[in-house]
Amino acid sequence: MKSLIIAEQNGGQLSPMSANLVAVATKIGGEIDLLVVGASGVAAAAEQARSYPGVTRVLTSEAAEYAHFTAENVAPLIVQLAGRGYTHVLAIASAAGKNLLPRVAALLDVGMVSEITEVVECENRDTFVRPIYAGSLLAKVRCAERVRVLSVRATAFPAVEAGGNAAPVEAVAATGDRGKARVVGQQLVQSARPELTAARIIVSGGRAMGSKENFHQTLEPLADILGAGIGGSRAAVDSGYVSNELQVGQTGKIVAPQLYVAVGISGAIQHLAGMKDSKVIVAINKDEEAPIFQVADYGLVGDLFQLVPELTQALAAARS
Amino acid sequence: MKVLVPVKRVADYNVKVRPKSDGSGVELANVKMSMNPFDEIAVEEAVRLKEAGVASEVIAVSCGIAACQETLRTALAMGADRAILVETDAELQSLAVAKLLKVVADKEGAQLVICGKQAIDDDANQTAQMLAALLDWGQATYASKLSVADGTIEVTREVDGGLETLALALPAVVSADLRLNEPRYATLPNIMKAKKKPLDTLKAAELGVDVAPRVATLSVYTPPERKGGIKVGSVAELVHKLKDDTRVL
Ligand SMILES: Cc1cc2nc3c(=O)[nH]c(=O)nc-3n(C[C@H](O)[C@H](O)[C@H](O)COP(=O)(O)OP(=O)(O)OC[C@H]3O[C@@H](n4cnc5c(N)ncnc54)[C@H](O)[C@@H]3O)c2cc1C
Ligand SMILES: Nc1ncnc2c1ncn2[C@@H]1O[C@H](COP(=O)(O)O)[C@@H](O)[C@H]1O
Numbered sequence: 001m002k003s004l005i006i007a008e009q010n011g012g013q014l015s016p017m018s019a020n021l022v023a024v025a026t027k028i029g030g031e032i033d034l035l036v037v038g039a040s041g042v043a044a045a046a047e048q049a050r051s052y053p054g055v056t057r058v059l060t061s062e063a064a065e066y067a068h069f070t071a072e073n074v075a076p077l078i079v080q081l082a083g084r085g086y087t088h089v090l091a092i093a094s095a096a097g098k099n100l101l102p103r104v105a106a107l108l109d110v111g112m113v114s115e116i117t118e119v120v121e122c123e124n125r126d127t128f129v130r131p132i133y134a135g136s137l138l139a140k141v142r143c144a145e146r147v148r149v150l151s152v153r154a155t156a157f158p159a160v161e162a163g164g165n166a167a168p169v170e171a172v173a174a175t176g177d178r179g180k181a182r183v184v185g186q187q188l189v190q191s192a193r194p195e196l197t198a199a200r201i202i203v204s205g206g207r208a209m210g211s212k213e214n215f216h217q218t219l220e221p222l223a224d225i226l227g228a229g230i231g232g233s234r235a236a237v238d239s240g241y242v243s244n245e246l247q248v249g250q251t252g253k254i255v256a257p258q259l260y261v262a263v264g265i266s267g268a269i270q271h272l273a274g275m276k277d278s279k280v281i282v283a284i285n286k287d288e289e290a291p292i293f294q295v296a297d298y299g300l301v302g303d304l305f306q307l308v309p310e311l312t313q314a315l316a317a318a319r320s
Numbered sequence: 321m322k323v324l325v326p327v328k329r330v331a332d333y334n335v336k337v338r339p340k341s342d343g344s345g346v347e348l349a350n351v352k353m354s355m356n357p358f359d360e361i362a363v364e365e366a367v368r369l370k371e372a373g374v375a376s377e378v379i380a381v382s383c384g385i386a387a388c389q390e391t392l393r394t395a396l397a398m399g400a401d402r403a404i405l406v407e408t409d410a411e412l413q414s415l416a417v418a419k420l421l422k423v424v425a426d427k428e429g430a431q432l433v434i435c436g437k438q439a440i441d442d443d444a445n446q447t448a449q450m451l452a453a454l455l456d457w458g459q460a461t462y463a464s465k466l467s468v469a470d471g472t473i474e475v476t477r478e479v480d481g482g483l484e485t486l487a488l489a490l491p492a493v494v495s496a497d498l499r500l501n502e503p504r505y506a507t508l509p510n511i512m513k514a515k516k517k518p519l520d521t522l523k524a525a526e527l528g529v530d531v532a533p534r535v536a537t538l539s540v541y542t543p544p545e546r547k548g549g550i551k552v553g554s555v556a557e558l559v560h561k562l563k564d565d566t567r568v569l
Contacts, residue, residue, distance in 0.1 A: 102449035111534025180458035185485030259568040297549035
């Protein structure tokens with residue numbers, strides 16, 4: 001076996017989820033190469049990558065055409081590297097990973113397996129489990145292609161600890177600008193709060209918040225006291241209460257924090273798909289029949305505008 | 321500019337699906353089928369481009385069994401001009417669909433393909449990107465806004481940290497995310513009109529494409545159920561539980 005991990009980096013900061021990919025590649029066994037690309041910061045990110053236990057070598061390619069990780073430019077590099085005999089090519093099932101990998105698979109003329117949550121023990125490491133139908137079912141699938149292209153659901157594979165390794169770093173030639181896509185604008189949201197996929201605690205609001213002002217006035221103090229990330233249901237995002245990258249669910253972020261507090265969220269299957277693997281779930285909803293209570297460890301029935309401030313106060317009191 | 325919109329027939333998103341009794345797949349007998357919700361958004365966007373005078377023709381395409389004609393009729397009722405069924409009884413996976421769509425896109429001389437972001441049955445999220453690769457076109461996935469001018473399409477995409485705007489030279493492939501638009505309902509008069517719109521059938525087997533599945537489904541099963549929790553009577557009780565029974569606080 002020989003895995004190629006496609007790591008993401010931003011300004012010299014390696015995505016922490018690279019460590020989840022190393023965990024998957026370790027399960028697969030054999031050599032583990034990790035590719036870092038970008039227009040800058042690649043060396044710094046590679047320095048972090050080489051410390052992960054089990055990594056055989058770090059491949060780097062720094063070139064202007066990799067600035068925005070566009071699939072049109074990055075896919076040809078991976079296709080070229082595939083000639084080194086990789087049996088598995090892995091990336092996180094992030095927006096960037098999901099955008100890139102199918103392009104790679106098609107160029108290699110291989111089928112692809114999306115969002116794996118398990119690597120099944122077997123001789124060729126070609127069998128995986130993945131959720132289908134918004135996670136209401138699981139499918140065990142075998143991909144007998146010469147290269148198995150896999151996107152990985154990070155929450156399903158605990159990250160390895162960095163340290164104890166100093167894998168060699170090898171620069172590889174860039175493959176050029178294909179000139180297909182140009183990034184002409186970016187609206188990246190800066191927040192002091194923990195990022196959803198890394199947060200230990202998440203407070204999420206739904207349609208019941210009623211307005212953007214209500215959403216923030218009600219949930220921010222609770223999130224502050226918990227040191228929590230903030231998320232929302234699709235209804236909350238569509239209504240403009242929170243920005244799109246905070247949507248939790250089938251088509252948003254998949255999260256599995258230690259504690260998920262769902263406030264005024266009904267618990268549609270598409271929302272549950274994104275959070276039902278959280279360790280502890282708390283639901284606050286005025287409808288005692290709301291489906292969210294079927295997955296909640298602790299349910300509180302009542303008006304959120306009364307209960308959330310009360311909860312915030314009680315937590316503050318307990319803390320002092 | 322011809323716009324191609326691939327539409328998939330899937331179990332309706334309100335249906336709770338189950339595994340077949342032998343676990344070999346998903347039980348779809350007697351299940352309500354609908355157009356993949358993301359594809360409705362894609363059709364809507366294409367029709368709006370036509371209404372704005374940007375697109376000359378909107379062609380809906382579905383790959384699969386004869387019953388996909390119903391899905392195509394829905395697309396026609398929403399405003400697509402004509403439809404193509406690429407018919408096969410074989411199980412189709414994203415790579416095969418992308419190969420079939422490439423043939424159609426080439427044949428029609430399409431300048432823009434708007435797919436859904438993902439099919440809500442297999443949740444693959446692959447076809448648009450694969451099609452773009454096979455056509456060697458640019459791709460703009462997870463679109464929440466788009467505009468076309470002077471042979472260029474500008475697409476705002478939903479990405480991990482917020483939004484990103486891409487400019488692509490046409491031809492290109494776009495995949496539609498939830499917030500691109502709110503699809504219209506097909507009205508009764510439009511459903512009637514759709515019956516008269518052209519719907520052609522191509523036999524997949526005659527298109528010279530290898531559609532054999534690349535990934536075999538060994539079994540399908542329900543995930544372990546989360547143990548049902550309890551209702552607490554007060555905020556104080558909740559705080560107590562969180563602090564003392566779980567160690568999350
Ligand atoms: C293809 C597709 C993909 C989707 N992807 C996603 C996704 O990724 N994420 C997602 O979240 N959704 C997704 N959805 C939408 C999903 O089906 C639901 O529509 C959505 O999750 C509902 O959001 P909500 O729970 O905030 O709103 P609602 O369902 O309207 O629920 C509001 C809840 O608030 C409660 N409430 C109202 N007032 C109060 C109050 N004062 N105090 C306490 N409780 C109150 C109500 O009892 C109700 O349970 C998707 C849908 C489709 C079709
Ligand atoms: N059988 C099909 N026929 C037509 N279009 C399809 C088919 N399968 C997938 N698509 C298109 O590809 C998109 C993504 O599908 P998937 O890659 O399966 O998640 C869908 O939203 C459709 O636009």
